[in-house]
Amino acid sequence: xxxxxxxxxxxxxxxxxxxxxxxxxxxxxxxxxxxxxxxxxxxxxxxxxxxxxxxxxxxxxxxxxxxxxxxxxxxxxxxxxxxxxxxxxxxxxxxxxxxxxxxxxxxxxxxxxxxxxxxxxxxxxxxxxxxxxxxxxxxxxxxxxxxxxxxxxxxxxxxxxxxxxxxxxxxxxxxxxxxxxxxxxxxxxxxxxxxxxxxxxxxxxxxxxxxxxxxxxxxxxxxxxxxxxxxxxxxxxxxxxxxxxxxxxxxxxxxxxxxxxxxxxxxxxxxxxxxxxxxxxxxxxxxxxxxxxxxxxxxxxxxxxxxxxxxxxxxxxxxxxxxxxxxxxxxxxxxxxxxxxxxxxxxxxxxxxxxxxxxxxxxxxxxxxxxxxxxxxxxxxxxxxxxxxxxxxxxxxxxxxxxxxxxxxxxxxxxxxxxxxxxxxxxxxxxxxxxxx
Amino acid sequence: xxxxxxxxxxxxxxxxxxxxxxxxxxxxxxxxxxxxxxxxxxxxxxxxxxxxxxxxxxxxxxxxxxxxxxxxxxxxxxxxxxxxxxxxxxxxxxxxxxxxxxxxxxxxxxxxxxxxxxxxxxxxxxxxxxxxxxxxxxxxxxxxxxxxxxxxxxxxxxxxxxxxxxxxxxxxxxxxxxxxxxxxxxxxxxxxxxxxxxxxxxxxxxxxxxxxxxxxxxxxxxxxxxxxxxxxxxxxxxxxxxxxxxxxxxxxxx
Ligand SMILES: Nc1ncnc2c1ncn2[C@@H]1O[C@H](COP(=O)(O)OP(=O)(O)OP(=O)(O)O)[C@@H](O)[C@H]1O
Ligand SMILES: [Mg+2]
Numbered sequence: 001x002x003x004x005x006x007x008x009x010x011x012x013x014x015x016x017x018x019x020x021x022x023x024x025x026x027x028x029x030x031x032x033x034x035x036x037x038x039x040x041x042x043x044x045x046x047x048x049x050x051x052x053x054x055x056x057x058x059x060x061x062x063x064x065x066x067x068x069x070x071x072x073x074x075x076x077x078x079x080x081x082x083x084x085x086x087x088x089x090x091x092x093x094x095x096x097x098x099x100x101x102x103x104x105x106x107x108x109x110x111x112x113x114x115x116x117x118x119x120x121x122x123x124x125x126x127x128x129x130x131x132x133x134x135x136x137x138x139x140x141x142x143x144x145x146x147x148x149x150x151x152x153x154x155x156x157x158x159x160x161x162x163x164x165x166x167x168x169x170x171x172x173x174x175x176x177x178x179x180x181x182x183x184x185x186x187x188x189x190x191x192x193x194x195x196x197x198x199x200x201x202x203x204x205x206x207x208x209x210x211x212x213x214x215x216x217x218x219x220x221x222x223x224x225x226x227x228x229x230x231x232x233x234x235x236x237x238x239x240x241x242x243x244x245x246x247x248x249x250x251x252x253x254x255x256x257x258x259x260x261x262x263x264x265x266x267x268x269x270x271x272x273x274x275x276x277x278x279x280x281x282x283x284x285x286x287x288x289x290x291x292x293x294x295x296x297x298x299x300x301x302x303x304x305x306x307x308x309x310x311x312x313x314x315x316x317x318x319x320x321x322x323x324x325x326x327x328x329x330x331x332x333x334x335x336x337x338x339x340x341x342x343x344x345x346x347x348x349x350x351x352x353x354x355x356x357x358x359x360x361x362x363x364x365x366x367x368x369x370x371x372x373x374x375x376x377x378x379x380x381x382x383x384x385x386x387x388x389x390x391x392x393x394x395x396x397x398x399x400x401x402x403x404x405x406x407x408x409x410x411x412x413x414x415x416x417x418x419x420x421x422x423x424x425x426x427x428x429x430x431x432x433x434x435x436x437x
Numbered sequence: 438x439x440x441x442x443x444x445x446x447x448x449x450x451x452x453x454x455x456x457x458x459x460x461x462x463x464x465x466x467x468x469x470x471x472x473x474x475x476x477x478x479x480x481x482x483x484x485x486x487x488x489x490x491x492x493x494x495x496x497x498x499x500x501x502x503x504x505x506x507x508x509x510x511x512x513x514x515x516x517x518x519x520x521x522x523x524x525x526x527x528x529x530x531x532x533x534x535x536x537x538x539x540x541x542x543x544x545x546x547x548x549x550x551x552x553x554x555x556x557x558x559x560x561x562x563x564x565x566x567x568x569x570x571x572x573x574x575x576x577x578x579x580x581x582x583x584x585x586x587x588x589x590x591x592x593x594x595x596x597x598x599x600x601x602x603x604x605x606x607x608x609x610x611x612x613x614x615x616x617x618x619x620x621x622x623x624x625x626x627x628x629x630x631x632x633x634x635x636x637x638x639x640x641x642x643x644x645x646x647x648x649x650x651x652x653x654x655x656x657x658x659x660x661x662x663x664x665x666x667x668x669x670x671x672x673x674x675x676x677x678x679x680x681x682x683x684x685x686x687x688x689x690x691x
Contacts, residue, residue: 384493385530386532388490388492388493388514389526389530389532390532390535390540390543391491391513391514391515391518392491392492392514392515392517392518392524393515393518393540393544393604394515394518394544394547394548395515395540395544396513396515396547397513397515399543399547400515403535403539403540403543404532404535406534406535407533407535407583408534410534411533411534
């Protein structure tokens with residue numbers, strides 16, 4: 001029997017298992033959840049290339065060293081590190097080394113119908129909102145999420161009351177502060193009531209030269225007819241390990257758009273799980289990644305159509321310079337009940353570097369018979385005809401390439417509805433191109 | 438000294454073992470002159486224009502091309518543009534996601550920079566584009582789109598001439614700019630081209646139809662056949678070709 005085989009654990013896995021062994025006792029639901037997550041990690045460990053969903057991002061090989069859990073960040077350093085989107089008018093909450101920093105967070109004067117607490121605070125007060133944490137299940141073992149569930153002690157817990165529209169985006173700025181490699185875990189929960197409206201932003205930053213590990217997970221519970229826009233900016237330091245999970249449960253007639261813009265980290269993996277549980281919702285999960293050097297960036301999506309009449313759209317653009325590596329895995333599942341599903345997924349990659357590599361794996365799994373679904377993936381160099389046209393008008397090679405790359409990622413960035421955020425992302429793409437020289 | 442001096446040019450597709458497309462083509466163009474090139478399909482007219490603009494798909498196997506005495510073939514594509522070479526494409530491409538205004542401005546400023554001139558100011562640029570676009574009947578809506586995106590065939594040709602009017606090149610190469618234009622558009626575009634005629638600017642106008650040459654009256658007409666110029670004359674040569682076709686050259690070649 002398989003169960004009898006004790007797999008050999010890597011030093012990183014052993015250290016993580018030791019960390020999990022120190023979990024505090026407790027009898028509440030959250031403590032049970034943590035223990036279950038810890039047990040599943042002990043059983044399965046870090047995924048490797050033979051685990052389908054991690055085929056191209058072999059965590060067991062990539063995550064050589066386990067690092068200790070990060071201590072409390074110095075407020076001044078956290079403040080200095082949180083640079084992202086300063087120019088955009090938002091309500092900012094800073095999460096440093098996995099803990100909300102009240103001194104840097106704008107928690108006063110909340111709009112009517114908006115509540116924001118911290119996970120640590122909710123645990124301390126036994127807030128009933130905790131019953132929703134861990135409510136969205138990925139439907140399969142996910143090592144990054146299991147570690148997060150077991151080890152995260154803090155994060156943001158936010159609710160928007162039914163029917164309330166929050167105009168000012170909420171920006172949760174995750175930063176790593178410190179001068180030694182350490183691991184941070186942050187767990188957040190966002191509950192958008194029926195008919196409510198919210199724009200939620202996550203950013204990730206940290207020092208360039210420290211091999212820290214940032215693990216974050218956010219659950220979004222989206223009520224019927226609610227409208228949620230999520231914008232994510234992954235700019236972790238170039239030596240960092242970024243593991244993030246976002247999970248959605250989408251109610252009927254709801255509209256959800258999520259956009260992830262990634263230029264950071266040495267190794268990054270973002271997993272998105274969406275359960276469409278109310279009929280006739282519209283979701284759009286889009287992204288753009290700009291990679292250079294030896295960066296590795298993986299976007300893996302799992303969209304589960306459980307009910308009839310939902311529409312899902314995915315558009316991911318990846319630009320790969322030098323010898324960077326990009327991964328896109330997207331799976332749309334259409335359950336038998338989910339008739340009239342309309343699902344479309346597209347991943348496009350542009351190779352700038354000779355040694356760059358892209359792995360695209362879009363998949364459809366359809367059990368209903370009356371659906372319109374499609375997927376596609378492309379991977380190629382910059383179009384020589386277009387390049388020639390621009391150069392023939394006097395535009396130098398690098399500038400012509402930049403214009404075409406910007407146009408390429410621009411098609412995805414355009415899906416961001418909020419003007420200020422969209423413009424900020426366009427500027428980030430420009431800055432990346434400028435740094436390329 | 439001729440502005441453009443093409444001498445015994447031989448060229449083939451790069452990396453191709455096959456036949457040469459240009460087989461010893463010579464042509465001298467002086468400032469102020471308009472040269473028309475006519476010739477059957479596949480005779481190498483577009484190939485010549487691409488080679489002058491610097492397209493990398495071709496390999497020059499013999500001969501030379503100079504612009505104001507400088508070796509044109511040694512120059513980068515954008516360097517040629519900055520020196521004043523402009524090709525109005527037979528089939529202009531669409532560049533989705535690159536705004537027309539951004540494109541025009543990048544091109545103009547890049548050329549200016551390479552020539553050691555200052556960048557154009559925003560108000561000056563906007564005025565320049567507005568004036569030139571109005572003359573060519575190009576709407577503000579078209580300018581707001583991506584470069585050539587969703588333009589009809591005729592609109593693309595007009596847009597090429599707009600670019601030419603804005604960039605004010607020294608050597609204009611028009612590859613079948615008349616094809617796809619309706620009768621009124623042909624007039625508008627021809628007027629646009631004529632407005633650019635000047636003593637220090639030269640033009641090479643590639644066309645299949647004598648009609649264009651009623652509007653843009655050439656100083657010289659050349660017949661291109663199988664990669665060479667086989668006959669040159671004045672504007673009346675175009676009328677003769679219109680009447681007789683290229684049969685006589687086909688026989689010569691056979
Ligand atoms: N990139 C290419 N690959 C293969 N063959 C080519 C290429 N470019 C040109 N040719 C060939 O070279 C010859 C000349 O083509 P070219 O387009 O220059 O002709 P043209 O005189 O412009 O014709 P038309 O009047 O139809 O526009 C043709 O036989 C064409 O098929
Ligand atoms: Mg041609």
